[in-house]
Amino acid sequence: MSVSVAVCLALGEWWPAPVLAAAAVVAVSGYERLRPAPGLRSVQVHEGGLVLVSADGGEETLPWHAIEATEYSPGGLRGEHEHGRIWPAGAGEPLVLAHLRGLDGLFRELEDRLSPGLRAALHETLRAEGSVRFARGRLTVTVGGLAHRPPHPLAATEAYRWTEVRSARASGLGELEIRTHSAGLPLTFPVPNARAAADFLEDLRTASAR
Numbered sequence: 001m002s003v004s005v006a007v008c009l010a011l012g013e014w015w016p017a018p019v020l021a022a023a024a025v026v027a028v029s030g031y032e033r034l035r036p037a038p039g040l041r042s043v044q045v046h047e048g049g050l051v052l053v054s055a056d057g058g059e060e061t062l063p064w065h066a067i068e069a070t071e072y073s074p075g076g077l078r079g080e081h082e083h084g085r086i087w088p089a090g091a092g093e094p095l096v097l098a099h100l101r102g103l104d105g106l107f108r109e110l111e112d113r114l115s116p117g118l119r120a121a122l123h124e125t126l127r128a129e130g131s132v133r134f135a136r137g138r139l140t141v142t143v144g145g146l147a148h149r150p151p152h153p154l155a156a157t158e159a160y161r162w163t164e165v166r167s168a169r170a171s172g173l174g175e176l177e178i179r180t181h182s183a184g185l186p187l188t189f190p191v192p193n194a195r196a197a198a199d200f201l202e203d204l205r206t207a208s209a210r
Helices: 103-129 194-207
Strands: 005-009 022-025 041-046 047-051 059-063 067-073 083-090 095-098 132-134 138-139 147-148 158-160 165-172 175-180 188-192
Touching: 041 067, 041 103, 067 103, 083 103, 103 132, 103 194, 138 194, 165 194, 175 194
Parallel strands: none
Antiparallel strands: 005 022, 005 041, 041 047, 047 059, 067 083, 083 095, 132 138, 138 147, 147 158, 165 175, 175 188
16 A cells, blocks of 8 residues: 655754654554644655755665564653654664654554565575674574674573574564573663664574475
């Protein structure tokens, strides 16, 4: 279904440098309108990708394949506000959206559109490089299993074969959650596009059992 969502952004440096804050969203497919503010720029979401609209009406297009990752945080953790980030390919900083009613629905839509391609890219990286690293190297995934490096510098790296992994899923907090047969608590990692990462791990786990 075609979706057209306009997100008004606060004044600041335009794409591809960081966009600092969002102030409004136009109602389409369940997204609700907030009070508009004068002089705001916008981002529109269409079937082909994002259209970045400047205050003077100029447009910059960002196709789906040019988006490297998205990340949604529901807020509430340590006083953080709900927000989302979009990483365009080659950009030094993400596009940041915050203070939006319906922001969770917007990022679910982005996740639905982007997850298949990101999942395929993870498989391609594994074939080309032999491993995929997540969470700044805390999690390393290979064809044979995964290695978890705990955040404590003195803790030993934990290795798990795929037969030792029970499941991988994306949690409601935007984290990759991995359960093993030996550990009582799940391993959790802050990973953009956690759903694509979880599906990627489940593909490997299922393939190892054949």
